[in-house]
Amino acid sequence: MPARSVATPPELPGFRYTRLLGSGGFSDVYLYEQDLPRRLVAVKVLASEELSDTSQAAFVAEANLMAQLSAHPYIVTIYHAAVAADGRPYFVMEYCSGPSLAEQYKRAPFGVADALRTGVRVSSAVATAHAAGILHRDIKPANVLTNSYGWPALTDFGISSAVDIELPSNTTTRDAATAPTAAAAATATGTIGMSIPWSPPEMFDDHPQPDVRSDVFSLAATLYTLLVGHTPFEVPGKPNGTVDLIGRIERGSITPITRTDIPRSLVSILHKGMAPSADDRFATAVDFARALQRVEMELSYAPTAIDVPNLTVLERVHDNEAAEAGAATRIRGVASVEAQPVAPPDAASADAAKDRGAELGADPTVIRRMPSVQPDGNPAPSVAAENTVIRPRATAEVEQEPTAVPAPRRRLWPVLAGAAGVLVLGGVVSSALLLAPEQPDAALAPTPSATSSLVTLGVPTPAAVGVTPSADGTSVTFEWENPEPQDGDKFVWNRSDGPNRGPKTPTGSTSVTIDGVDSNTQVCVEVLIVRTNGKLSTEPLEMCSK
Known part of the structure; x- marks a missing residue:
């Protein structure tokens, strides 16, 4: 099928056409200059050949999805949407003047530090989309x-899926199975589009049932690509057509990474993120x-902030009604909780949480106050303060078994499509973290009965046992204990006094002696x-000799 010719840019009131930025199977993107406010913008226009009711509905859906997420720092902002005088729908977006990640990795693979920083930031954008359903x-x-x-x-939400809408079955043509590349397969479209080199194996099922872990797979595949310079299932010097890639993806045959500067821990994370079974991957983008x-x-790099607006604790639980109806799982919109003081949990509450087999959560996440999408049209509660930091401490995350999905009867070779697919997603509900602003003056601090301590999730802080200097004062022994030991627990320690701050050192012991002091x-x-x-x-124990 010959490539579609680029259409003439539309005349848009208040905008002056500058040049073509890019063209896809269903739309063209142009650079315009806006008169007021004066700025360069990208304008995405649906191709005139695609003015069917289905294509127009998909185009509008993409604009609406992007509008829900536009306030995020790592998601392209949408400014305006309308229909041009010639009948073509368009929307006006933020113009991103820099190269895409694809252009960058093709010039040279990313350094480890840049790849990690980019990975956390893009994961923040994806997690924000997931939280909005x-x-x-x-x-x-x-x-x-x-x-x-x-x-x-992050851009191109053209095949994204919103909450609580049934996902149609994948349909293919004979051309799709023999298409040598993902790009060629785009001309043989079904109802679900994808980019094969970064797609998880469940997308190739006869009845695909993707969930948030499917996007995690694509995140890991993208990060691998940035580091290595080619897609994770591409083998240099061997056939890398559509059929070859799908077979390797389904088998989990990731091409080994040969770079010696990439730590094994990062390689393990990428492999876990691209596990063939969704149950073996990270549960969320966060x-x-x-x-x-x-x-x-x-x-020893500073950790990159995870920017997810109004983040609450997302617990994966069964949706009994959906299960009875034979549905998979679904994401519900995340409701924000207004900041307020909370009293510390009593001992009985803490014991009850332990009896339920609760697993403590993970590392702290920086939260930036931004508009959130409210489910069922409810108004958003106010947020107490900007740039609040959640310091997990007492709330527990309840374990949940993943929802079982019936094995597909057969598999079909996939195709890329521009039409928007929609889906039912896996049971995620929001439990609340209560946030309270820090008091600027100690004299104004509330009494213990009405404390505004921040609630924390995470691995507990070690408890200090003692600090013992030697008789001659040339060494100091620090001792601690694990307040909630679990099998396999270890420790990492480092000196933290001024210029002597040292690297983190792992140990299985509950003491360390510093000599030569x-x-x-x-x-x-x-x-x-x-x-x-x-x-x-979540927070380290610090002990000092004086």
Whole structure:
């Protein structure tokens, strides 16, 4: 099928056409200059050949989805949508002047630090979409642009899926199975589009049932591509057509990474993110981002903030009604909770949580106050303060078995499509974290009965046992204990006193001795608990000799 010719840009009041930015199977993107306010903008216009009711509905759906997420720093902002005088729908977006991630990795693979930082930021964007009840379903380097600040900006929600709408079965043509590349397959469309090199195996089922873990797969595949310079299931020097790639994806045959500067911990994270079974992947995009943060800390980099607006604790639970109806799982819109003081939990509550087998959550996440999407049209409660930091401490996350999905009777070779698919997603509900602003003056602090302590989830902080200097003052021994020990727990410690701050050192012991110290100098150490799953104490224990 010959490529579609680029249409003439439409005349838009208040905008002046500058040049073509790009063209796809169903739309063209042009650069315009807006008169007021004066700025360059990208305008996406539906191709005149695609003015069917279905295509127009899909185009409008993309604009509406992007509008819900536009306030996020790592998602392309949409400014306006309308229909041009010639009848073509269009929407006006933020112009991202930098190269896409695809252009960047093709010039040269990313350094580890840049890849980790980009991975956390894009994961933040994807997690924000998930919290709003939206799957992206086409995460790949070409769909992550770079804005004028050099930040990644996720775009192209053209095949994204909204909440609580049935997902149609995948349909194919004979051409799709023999298409040599994903690009060629785009001309043989079904009802579900995808970019094969970054797609999870469940998308190739006869009746695809993607969920948030499907986007996690594509996130991991994208990060692999940035680091290695080619897609994860592409084997240099061997056939890499559509059929070859699908077979490797379904088998989990990831091409080995040969770069020696990439830590094994990061390789393991990428493999887990691209596990053939969704049950073996990270449960959420936030979990994937936190794993990347741990690698940053392992390499002594400052962890990149996970920016998810009004983040609450997302617990995966069964939706009994949906299960009885034979549905898969679904995402519900995340409701924000107004900040308010909370009293500390009593001992009985804490014991009850332990009896339920609750698993403590993960690392702290920086929250930036931004508009959130409210389910069922309810108004959004106010948020107490901007840039609030959640410091998990007492609330527990309840374990949940993943919803079983019936095995498909057969598999069909997939195709890429521009039409929007929609889906039913897996049971996620929001439980509330109560946030309270820090008091600027200690004299104004509330009494213990009405404390505004921040609620925390996470691995507990070690408890100090004692600090013992030697008789001659040339060494100091620090001892601690694990308040909630679990099998396989270990510790990491480092010196934290001024210029002597040292690297993190793992240990299985509950004590460490620092030799060669000056008896007149204060010596301090920080200690964290490390779980077998890689989770760390939310806050370190710090002990000092004086």
